[in-house]
Amino acid sequence: MSKIKRLKPVEAAQIFINKHFPNCQGAILAGSVVRGEETETSDLDIVIFDQNVLSSFRESLIEFNWAIEVFVHNLFSYKLYFENDIKRARPSLPKMISEGIILKDEGVMGSIIKEASELLDKGPEEWTEETIKIKRYFITDTLDDFIGCTNRAEDLFIANTLAELVSEFVLRTNRKWIGTSKWVVRSLKNYDEEFTHDFVYAFNVFYKTGDKSKVIELIEKVLKPYGGKLFEGFSLGKGAIGG
Known part of the structure; x- marks a missing residue:
């Protein structure tokens, strides 16, 4: 045509x-x-x-x-x-x-x-330590869902969420602009081509074969400089009761 x-x-x-x-x-x-x-x-x-x-x-x-x-x-x-x-x-x-x-x-x-x-x-505003802590928690929670999930259909959508959360975390903690859709990869590539290659490779392996190990390894590596995974002791919106 x-x-x-x-x-x-x-x-x-x-x-x-x-x-x-x-x-x-x-x-x-x-x-x-x-x-x-x-x-x-x-x-x-x-x-x-x-x-x-x-x-x-x-x-x-x-x-x-x-x-x-x-x-x-x-x-x-x-x-x-x-x-x-x-x-x-x-x-x-x-x-x-x-x-x-x-x-x-x-x-x-x-x-x-x-x-x-x-x-x-x-560039965008710098994330506060509290924001980074909150983002770590939600990435950890989603990653644990991903690790424990045995339903392929659910796995696919959890992986999609992980990709969005992790790309945002990497870019924002480095004070880089984020994007959606095709701009996720483009924004990552503008920041660090080597990391983008590893990011795409890890998720591509999962989507093709169902092997989660590369995704898990990638995310744990991303979180490590900020204290790693976060679950125990995390609190959001809890205020002191006073009079």
């Missing part, structure tokens, strides 16, 4: 903003098409800055044989998204802005890109 013929990403994005947002002050094309990672199912991620928009919104469309996701902000609303991205340690909008290709700029993009880049360079 032949590929669908369509305009080049930048050309399609430029026509799109001229058609739908002709009065905007700035626009950026982001996503896989600007990172050189485009596939047949890639879409165009376009960030719009328009001072006349009352509130931010997101919309999905299909034009020029492209799936297009447009993220529309005024010149202040994007700051709230930056703040939310910092809190959840997933810098979706700052990353799009910092790595994107400028399609239009009426003097606003320089400061916005600078703000996004500085946020990314700073």
Whole structure:
């Protein structure tokens, strides 16, 4: 089957903003098409800055044989998204802005890109010792479920949870941004390629063969510098009774 013929990403994005947002002050094309990672199912991620928009919104469309996701902000609303991205340690909008290709700029993009880049360079907030302790406990609890489980269907979903918990733990304890879906592996790889190889290998062995030993070994190694597994004596939300 032949590929669908369509305009080049930048050309399609430029026509799109001229058609739908002709009065905007700035626009950026982001996503896989600007990172050189485009596939047949890639879409165009376009960030719009328009001072006349009352509130931010997101919309999905299909034009020029492209799936297009447009993220529309005024010149202040994007700051709230930056703040939310910092809190959840997933810098979706700052990353799009910092790595994107400028399609239009009426003097606003320089400061916005600078703000996004500085946020990314700073990294997420450092976890407190209490947060690390809580995360250790939940990883330990899930790992024990994984070790003791004899039901293959349940094993699969416990393993999925472990992968999310451990990837988050490794990245956040090293003050690195986290991700979801494909960005879990990409975020890990940006931090440490050797660890990412071991991480993927351990879970791949389990999914293919059912052998849990590599996953268990990996997680115990991750927890060791922070005191290892944690269960006995852990308490959450317990307060003193006083008068």
